[in-house]
Amino acid sequence: MNVFIFANSQEASQKVAERMIQAHDQENARVFGLATGSTPIELYQLLSQSAVDFSDSIAINLDEYYGLDQNHPQSYHTYMQNHLFRHKPFAHSYIPNGHNLDVDQEIQAYDQILKNHPIDLQLLGLGKNGHIGFNEPGSDFTSHTQLVNLTESTIQANQRFFNHNETVPTQAYSMGIASILAAKEIILLAFGEHKAQAVQAMVEGPVTPDLPASVLQTHPKVSLYLDEAAAHLLKQS
DSSP: OEEEEESSHHHHHHHHHHHHHHHHHHHOOOEEEEOOSSTTHHHHHHHHHSOOOOTTOEEEESEEETTOOTTSTTSHHHHHIIIIITTSOOSEEEOOOTTOOOHHHHHHHHHHHHHHSOOSEEEEOOOTTSOBTTBOTTOOTTOOSEEEEOOHHHHHHHGGGSOTTSOOOSEEEEOOHHHHHTSSEEEEEEOSGGGHHHHHHHHHSOOBTTBGGGGGGGSSSEEEEEEHHHHTTOTTO
16 A cells, blocks of 8 residues: 555645546546545545546446435435536446435446446545445455445434435445455545544554455555544554
């Protein structure tokens, strides 16, 4: 793992934006795996304001809440449209169809998309419990697209995005860990004191399904972009 530590999330996000633009413009990367949540918002703002042209590229998102229509204000379809796609459209953008209740059909369809479009550069965030995508602790490292039962800690963390009278989804479609590891390059962003324990375990702890992100130690090209708060428990920091 390459570990890069910055004073704050703005500096880290700027460097990731520069890396993505470099991969696109200079290295002919054309398939980008994208993440959602609060962590990449600054990154997507920077990309939206940049001169990069993704109209020749493909975006494949990690996950989507099960049961949400794509027009729901908290769907990841809506998130991606608001934060990136309406500013920087891709030739094709793929996000699991959370409203498809035929689980086997949706899983097969998304696995086929990933097979047809191998990911050049995959963005990841990091859950407080060490999840990547929605692959919660205990996830099988050989998994592909799947319907995941979200842990209570993840549900509670997502509550802030929903109105107080709304039920937060308890399941999600997610790329599996094997799907994530198939990317040629992986960039993970983690910001804030509340991510520090997960970061330390991911980098310096054993590779274990109990901390899904620890599997990134086995990938040949992973870069972590951290702020000082998220990195402060690392011995090398």
